[in-house]
Amino acid sequence: MYYPKFIYENLPYAYFLVCAYLLAFYDTWPVFFSAGLLYCAGCITLVTRSEYRRVDRRKDIENKAVDKKRLPEWLYEYLPYGYFAVAMVIVLKTNSSALKFIAFCLMILALRNLLFRINNRRKAKSLF
Structure with missing residues (x-):
């Protein structure tokens, strides 16, 4: 379909x-x-x-030694969406100014991560 x-x-x-x-x-x-x-x-x-x-080259993570500081790939992919979901629930369901500020910061962090991800996954411009 x-x-x-x-x-x-x-x-x-x-x-x-x-x-x-x-x-x-x-x-x-x-x-x-x-x-x-x-x-x-x-x-x-x-x-x-x-x-x-994706048009960028993915690193072969499976063949390299696993870095202890690295997030699992599924968590890395969904983390900005989680930030945004938590921020939206805080904005819609609370009246506290401090919590709304934290929600605003979470939204900015989510947007930043998504924009960097979009930019980094594009094919780099070449000279030829």
């Missing part, structure tokens, strides 16, 4: 919008669970697409 490119490319963001709508206007556990599932579906879709579309 094929979708038009416009729908296919924007589907994860539609998941995020519906998730935000559910969290903003409803306060029941089934809605929280549904919003969480939609958010996870959007994250999985974006990470899978990113992995498939």
